[in-house]
Structure formats: structure tokens, C-alpha cells
Amino acid sequence: MTRRSGIITLTSDFGTRDAYVGAMKGVICSILPSARIVDITHEIRPQKVLEAAILLEAAYCWFPPGTVHVVVVDPGVGTKRRPLAVEADGQLFVGPDNGVLSAPLSGKRVRAHEITETSYELPYRSDTFHGRDVFAPAAGHLASGIEVDRLGADISGFVLLDLPKPVVKDDRIVGEILRTDRFGNAISNIPRSLLSRIGPGGYEVVASGQSFGKLRRRFQDVAEGESLPLTGGTGRIEIAVNGGSAAERWGLQAGDPIEIKPLSSDDRDA
Numbered sequence: 001m002t003r004r005s006g007i008i009t010l011t012s013d014f015g016t017r018d019a020y021v022g023a024m025k026g027v028i029c030s031i032l033p034s035a036r037i038v039d040i041t042h043e044i045r046p047q048k049v050l051e052a053a054i055l056l057e058a059a060y061c062w063f064p065p066g067t068v069h070v071v072v073v074d075p076g077v078g079t080k081r082r083p084l085a086v087e088a089d090g091q092l093f094v095g096p097d098n099g100v101l102s103a104p105l106s107g108k109r110v111r112a113h114e115i116t117e118t119s120y121e122l123p124y125r126s127d128t129f130h131g132r133d134v135f136a137p138a139a140g141h142l143a144s145g146i147e148v149d150r151l152g153a154d155i156s157g158f159v160l161l162d163l164p165k166p167v168v169k170d171d172r173i174v175g176e177i178l179r180t181d182r183f184g185n186a187i188s189n190i191p192r193s194l195l196s197r198i199g200p201g202g203y204e205v206v207a208s209g210q211s212f213g214k215l216r217r218r219f220q221d222v223a224e225g226e227s228l229p230l231t232g233g234t235g236r237i238e239i240a241v242n243g244g245s246a247a248e249r250w251g252l253q254a255g256d257p258i259e260i261k262p263l264s265s266d267d268r269d270a
Contacts, residue, residue, distance in 0.1 A: 002090060005066040007036045008139050011056055012072040012131065013044040020129070024070070024136040027122065031140030038063075047075040049099050051254075053161055054178050057103035058234050060091060070131075070139045071095035078127035083115040083134050084158065085142065085151045092142050094135045099161035106160060116152035166190045168197050172261040177207065178236075179254050184245020186252035187238040190260060192231045199262035205229035207239050207258040210250065214263060219243075 008028055014020040021042055028035050040059045044052045052073040060069050074081075074096045082097040088104035088111070095101050097114075105112060115121070115134060120141050122133040138151055166175035166189050175190040186207065195203060195215075203215040207229075215237070216222065216230045224243040227250070232238040237260060239246045246252055 002087060002092065003066045004068070004143055004145055005064045006032075006034060006143060007038060007063060007067045008032075008143050009038045009040050009060070009063065009067060009069045010042070010072075011040040011044065011052060011059075011070070012042045013046045013048065013052070014042050014072070014131070016042055020131065023129075023132045024072075027132055027136040028140040028143075031137060032144045035140065035143055040069075044073050047073065049073050049075070050161055050163075051179060052100045053102045053163060056100065057163070060093075060104070061089070063091065065090035066092070068092045068094065068139045068143045070135050071100045072131035072135055073100050074098065074130060077130050082155070082158075083130060083138075084155075085113045085115050085138055085148050087111040087148045092148060094138045094142070096130070097158050099159045102159075102161040102163055105158055106163075111148060112155055112158055113148050114152045114155050117150060120146075120151055164189045166194060168194065171198050172259055173198060175237075175258050175260075177239075177252055177254055177256040177258055180247040180252065183240070184247040184249075185232060185238045185240045186246050186250075186256070187232060187234060188236055188258045190237045190258065191235050192237065193235070195260065198260070202263035203260050204263050205237060205239070205258065205260050207252060208250070208256045212239055215260070 084097045086093040088107045093101050093104050115138050125133045164176050166173050175188050177186045178189050180186050205212045212229045216228045219242045222228045222242050227241050
């Protein structure tokens with residue numbers, strides 16, 4: 001049994017303008033008044049399942065064991081797609097079987113269950129708001145300590161998205177831009193930990209055919225307004241502009257290619 005932390009995270013494409021997120025929180029608190037609810041983000045672009053999967057992967061590892069993560073980006077709500085409750089990596093996950101839970105479901109020790117037990121849902125299940133009627137109550141009950149298998153039978157054959165992975169080719173790493181954040185930083189799928197595979201230090205970063213020069217440590221390593229590659233807070237390589245937006249200046253967007261290669265000894269010392 002996974003000990004519960006009492007923390008429930010929410011990730012969705014609902015935004016905060018409407019009452020959807022508030023309704024989900026109300027359901028959770030009705031079941032578990034002591035729940036600590038953390039909003040990861042509600043600014044996923046509408047129906048962008050892959051974006052939700054990527055952001056969940058970036059965030060959930062920072063939470064303590066026994067946290068329950070609710071992810072609702074669900075263009076198939078009301079159809080035959082299955083609602084899932086998953087135990088993986090010492091944490092629990094609730095969401096639709098459409099790929100949003102690809103990161104935890106790709107692990108080695110996974111227990112996945114279809115949510116079918118109606119006693120853990122709201123009495124009325126709408127066809128358009130399973131976030132409130134199915135996923136929020138499931139999360140509240142899981143956080144209160146019930147075992148995941150009480151929500152329904154275990155399943156296999158769940159939907160897994162092909163999360164973009166970088167590739168090491170000879171002396172370079174080839175990847176792609178995953179997304180741009182609100183600052184206009186273009187975040188790649190290349191973790192800094194992979195750099196040692198191509199050399200001991202000093203790297204050049206090229207994105208969409210444009211060289212952004214030497215990999216830096218901080219924004220202030222270049223003058224204000226200049227572009228630079230660096231390791232961002234996610235631990236991945238990204239393209240940024242000190243005091244500006246790389247997405248706006250260079251038109252970088254999700255899917256654009258990025259490549260990292262070692263600098264020559266002369267360039268490394270420059």
C-alpha cells in the first residue's frame with residue numbers, strides 16, 4: 001500500500017476564468033476536507049493531450065510519495081475512452097485513457113485500473129464534465145487512503161503517446177523543441193544529463209538551422225537582449241533571450257529541430 005501524502009495536484013486545460021476548477025476542488029474537499037490541493041497548471045492549450053503529458057512528466061517527480069495527480073485534458077469526454085486510476089513511481093494518477101498519463105504509465109512498476117465503481121463517483125455523471133463527476137471524487141477517495149483496486153478492475157493496453165525522445169548520433173545529440181513557456185523560452189527534450197555522452201564540456205546549440213552559440217549557465221552570461229542556450233529549470237536545454245522572448249524573435253515552436261554538438265578546444269576557451 002502506498003502511504004498517502006494528503007496532496008492532490010490538478011492539471012487541466014480549463015483555465016481559471018470559469019468555475020470548472022473551483023467545482024473540482026469543492027468535490028475533493030467534500031470528500032477530504034484536509035486535502036492540500038496544488039494547481040500545477042490550468043493553462044494547457046485546449047485539447048492538447050501531448051502538452052499535458054509533457055508538463056505532467058516535468059512536474060510530478062517533485063512531489064512526495066503518495067501524492068495524487070489529477071490530469072483532465074479530455075477531448076473524448078463522454079465517449080468509450082476509459083477513466084483511469086494508476087499507481088506508479090510511488091504516486092497515484094487519475095485521468096482519461098487518452099495518453100495524458102503516458103509518463104507514469106511508461107514505468108516498470110505500474111498498476112492501472114479502469115474507474116468503474118460508481119460508489120466513488122458523484123451520484124450524477126454528466127457526459128461533458130468527468131473532471132468534476134469522476135476524476136475529482138476518485139482523487140479525493142484515493143487521497144483519503146482507499147486502495148486503487150477498489151475503483152475498478154486492473155487493465156492493460158492503455159494509450160501511450162510517443163513522447164519525443166532525443167537521440168545521440170555519433171558526436172551530437174538530436175532532439176526537438178517540446179514547447180515554449182510564457183517567457184518565450186523554447187524548451188527542448190534534451191536533458192543536461194545527456195551531454196556527457198558527447199564530450200566533457202563546451203557545447204554548441206543549433207535550433208532550426210540557427211546557431212545560438214555556446215551553452216551558458218545563466219541569462220546574465222550574455223548582454224540584455226541577446227539570445228543564448230542554457231539549461232532551464234526543468235533540467236532541459238532551452239533557447240532564451242535575456243530579457244526577451246526567443247519564441248517571438250526566432251519563431252521557435254513545438255516540433256522544431258534542435259541539435260547539440262561539442263565545441264572545439266579553441267571555441268571552448270573563447
